[in-house]
Amino acid sequence: MGNQTGMMERISESTRSLTTGVDTKDVEHWVMIYIMGRGYRVPADLTIMTAMEFAGYRLIRSCGCRQGFCGACATIFRREGEYKLESALACQTRVEDGMSLVQIPFSPADAASYDIASEAYAYSVFSKHYPEVARCVSCNTCTKACPQDLEVMDYVQSAIKGDFGGLTEQSFDCIQCGLCAIRCPAEIVQYNVAQLGRRMYGRYGSPEPAHLKARIAEIEEGKFDEALDRLAGASTEELEKLYAASERESDG
Numbered sequence: 001m002g003n004q005t006g007m008m009e010r011i012s013e014s015t016r017s018l019t020t021g022v023d024t025k026d027v028e029h030w031v032m033i034y035i036m037g038r039g040y041r042v043p044a045d046l047t048i049m050t051a052m053e054f055a056g057y058r059l060i061r062s063c064g065c066r067q068g069f070c071g072a073c074a075t076i077f078r079r080e081g082e083y084k085l086e087s088a089l090a091c092q093t094r095v096e097d098g099m100s101l102v103q104i105p106f107s108p109a110d111a112a113s114y115d116i117a118s119e120a121y122a123y124s125v126f127s128k129h130y131p132e133v134a135r136c137v138s139c140n141t142c143t144k145a146c147p148q149d150l151e152v153m154d155y156v157q158s159a160i161k162g163d164f165g166g167l168t169e170q171s172f173d174c175i176q177c178g179l180c181a182i183r184c185p186a187e188i189v190q191y192n193v194a195q196l197g198r199r200m201y202g203r204y205g206s207p208e209p210a211h212l213k214a215r216i217a218e219i220e221e222g223k224f225d226e227a228l229d230r231l232a233g234a235s236t237e238e239l240e241k242l243y244a245a246s247e248r249e250s251d252g
């Protein structure tokens, strides 16, 4: 219990430093931004996410990994003097003077239920679960909206052609932020179409990886049982020591 309390204090401390870690007397450049229509003066080198926290917002939704991977911080913004609405990830985008923005923490988009084991490995799986995919008018709006710079329209076209491999490759870096779907005039939920396609490709299209089969056999033979039991019974201090001593892949 004591260990857990210590851990919670450290998490709480690190969260505090994210929200209050800017010393205003060191700030040379400031910008005005407008969050849901209300103006705030914030340091110029903050991301949208940290600027919102600086302005006093406590992000419970619209914030997850802070590193561009989880898709939780979808944001719509407009630059001063421009008419275009643009989209971005709040954790990856720096504020600009005059920027007006709002966050879209969740898109209430359709997500079909299916059992891939009993689906046909063909275009019909898309027409069955997401028939609207056939209505794509190739306007490319989704591609322009994607903060991951994916060729979203191309992967939708791959789905329409029943090209599961192409769809998987083209959509692999999708983080399910939902920004493409909310802009689509054909009301297609591109990212859920892609997820269905990747699941189908994983089951039926991609070659079975030999190393994975070998590892599963090792697990089933009990090769790691003892090590797993040791970890499950370790205290937080022991786990921290093991983690600090573990080998990690280099960043380079």
Ligand code: SF4
Pocket (backbone or CB within 6 Å): 135, 136, 137, 138, 139, 140, 141, 142, 143, 152, 153, 156, 183, 184, 185, 186, 187, 188, 190
């Ligand atoms: S926004 Fe919709 S209609 Fe336009 S290209 Fe993308 S999927 Fe097709």
Ligand code: SF4
Pocket (backbone or CB within 6 Å): 145, 146, 147, 148, 149, 150, 152, 173, 174, 175, 176, 177, 178, 179, 180, 181, 190, 191
């Ligand atoms: S494809 Fe759509 S859901 Fe996926 S990252 Fe791009 S905009 Fe977000």
Ligand code: FES
Pocket (backbone or CB within 6 Å): 062, 063, 064, 065, 066, 067, 068, 069, 070, 071, 072, 073, 089, 090, 091, 092
């Ligand atoms: S917080 Fe996860 S992508 Fe921005």
